[in-house]
Amino acid sequence: MFKQAIILTLSALVLAGCGSSPTRYVDPAADDGPVSMSMDYRDFEKAATEAVEDMLASGAVSNPNGGRYIMVVSRISNNTMQRIDTDQLTKKIRVALLRSGKVVTTTAVGLNGAEDEMSMAARELRNSDEFDQSGVQKKGTLQAPDLSLSGKILQRNQTVGDEQQVEYYIQLSMTDLASGLAFWEGETPIIKRGSNDSVSW
Amino acid sequence: MNTLVKASLFALVAVLAGCATPPQTNGVVEREELKVDPEVLYSMTVTELFEDRIRQPDGTSILQVQFAVEALNNADLAWKISWFDAQGMTVKGVGEAYRKASVLSGQTRYFKATAPHPRAISYQLHLREPQ
Numbered sequence: 001m002f003k004q005a006i007i008l009t010l011s012a013l014v015l016a017g018c019g020s021s022p023t024r025y026v027d028p029a030a031d032d033g034p035v036s037m038s039m040d041y042r043d044f045e046k047a048a049t050e051a052v053e054d055m056l057a058s059g060a061v062s063n064p065n066g067g068r069y070i071m072v073v074s075r076i077s078n079n080t081m082q083r084i085d086t087d088q089l090t091k092k093i094r095v096a097l098l099r100s101g102k103v104v105t106t107t108a109v110g111l112n113g114a115e116d117e118m119s120m121a122a123r124e125l126r127n128s129d130e131f132d133q134s135g136v137q138k139k140g141t142l143q144a145p146d147l148s149l150s151g152k153i154l155q156r157n158q159t160v161g162d163e164q165q166v167e168y169y170i171q172l173s174m175t176d177l178a179s180g181l182a183f184w185e186g187e188t189p190i191i192k193r194g195s196n197d198s199v200s201w
Numbered sequence: 202m203n204t205l206v207k208a209s210l211f212a213l214v215a216v217l218a219g220c221a222t223p224p225q226t227n228g229v230v231e232r233e234e235l236k237v238d239p240e241v242l243y244s245m246t247v248t249e250l251f252e253d254r255i256r257q258p259d260g261t262s263i264l265q266v267q268f269a270v271e272a273l274n275n276a277d278l279a280w281k282i283s284w285f286d287a288q289g290m291t292v293k294g295v296g297e298a299y300r301k302a303s304v305l306s307g308q309t310r311y312f313k314a315t316a317p318h319p320r321a322i323s324y325q326l327h328l329r330e331p332q
Contacts, residue, residue, distance in 0.1 A: 046298075062259045
């Protein structure tokens with residue numbers, strides 16, 4: 001019995017010692033951690049930073065009539081081998097443009113329906129006897145977009161010697177909906193080289 | 202005796218109050234525009250640091266900063282610019298991460314950053330060696 005207790009205790013100690021590294025928080029503002037071959041939050045931040053800074057510097061998102069432009073997020077295609085929620089990229093751009101005071105995004109329009117369906121749902125309260133009509137949204141108050149953000153994320157895999165190279169290209173366009181012209185365009189390449197054993201999906 | 206103790210305590214409190222450093226409460230803090238870590242100076246030098254305000258179609262202007270580094274040998278660099286408004290408060294951009302770059306021996310590279318909002322009027326550039 002005593003022998004079994006010693007064996008159990010030793011086993012527990014050995015297992016505890018062999019445990020993987022402890023879970024910890026990562027501060028995105030000071031992250032020098034290892035890089036993976038797939039796209040991570042640092043890549044989206046880099047692409048969004050470059051895009052927003054270039055948009056602001058070009059003046060393309062500055063309304064010459066004063067006030068803010070209204071932007072709608074169109075299609076951002078994911079042509080990579082990874083499952084990417086492209087909102088990771090577009091949300092950063094939207095937030096930064098909103099903070100810049102130059103662009104506001106509409107959530108009432110979208111290619112696959114409104115991002116926030118409540119804008120229309122709230123209007124269905126019109127003529128309902130159950131609701132105080134003075135608080136119900138009036139006709140003709142929704143704002144149509146001036147600009148549309150669209151883009152594509154591409155991936156190319158190459159073999160370089162005994163390593164693999166994964167190239168990602170984040171391509172974005174800002175289209176003026178009045179003229180259909182792309183007022184701003186940008187591409188951020190993200191190139192990673194690493195072991196052939198690493199996977200990029 | 203009691204009066205002596207009271208007087209001593211009063212004097213001590215007065216001295217401590219006089220020594221306390223009041224926190225900075227306005228935007229007159231003197232910030233270095235360029236902060237370079239000593240490890241970076243072994244491998245490269247900052248040869249240029251410019252700032253400009255870009256006129257915008259809506260009548261406002263946006264601060265832009267450009268700097269150049271010349272490498273003495275192949276090296277990696279991490280850099281970040283913090284932006285401040287007239288009150289000395291930080292102006293938030295997309296993220297707070299350092300941007301990484303590689304510079305080849307003898308190469309001069311130019312980097313540019315644009316402020317996230319027209320109210321940004323000053324900045325601090327920090328250069329460090331990535332781990």
